[in-house]
Amino acid sequence: MKWLVPVLLALPLSAFAETNTYEVSGMTCNSCVKALKAQVCKLDGIEKCDITIGKMVLSSKAGTPLNETKIKEAVAHAGDYKVIDKAPKK
Numbered sequence: 001m002k003w004l005v006p007v008l009l010a011l012p013l014s015a016f017a018e019t020n021t022y023e024v025s026g027m028t029c030n031s032c033v034k035a036l037k038a039q040v041c042k043l044d045g046i047e048k049c050d051i052t053i054g055k056m057v058l059s060s061k062a063g064t065p066l067n068e069t070k071i072k073e074a075v076a077h078a079g080d081y082k083v084i085d086k087a088p089k090k
C-alpha cells in the first residue's frame with residue numbers, strides 16, 4: 001500500500017479523511033470477511049473498506065471522521081465478532 005501515500009498527498013481534500021486499522025476477533029474464514037463487509041462497508045461515510053481475516057482497514061470520506069460507535073455496532077451485527085484493538089495511526 002506504499003503507493004497510496006503519494007496519492008493521498010496529491011489530494012488535499014483527503015487530508016480530512018480518516019483511516020484506521022481495526023483488529024477484529026472471531027474471524028476465521030472468508031465467510032466472516034463477507035459477513036463483515038456486508039455490514040461495515042455499507043456504513044455512511046465509509047470511503048474505503050478493506051477487510052481481511054482479523055483485520056479491517058477503513059477510510060472515511062473527506063471531511064468525515066470515522067464513526068467508531070457505528071463501526072463497532074456493525075461488526076457486532078455481522079455475527080460473533082468484536083473489535084479488539086485499534087492500531088495507532090501511522
Ligand SMILES: [Cu+2]
Nearest residue numbers: 028029031032
Ligand atoms: Cu468464517
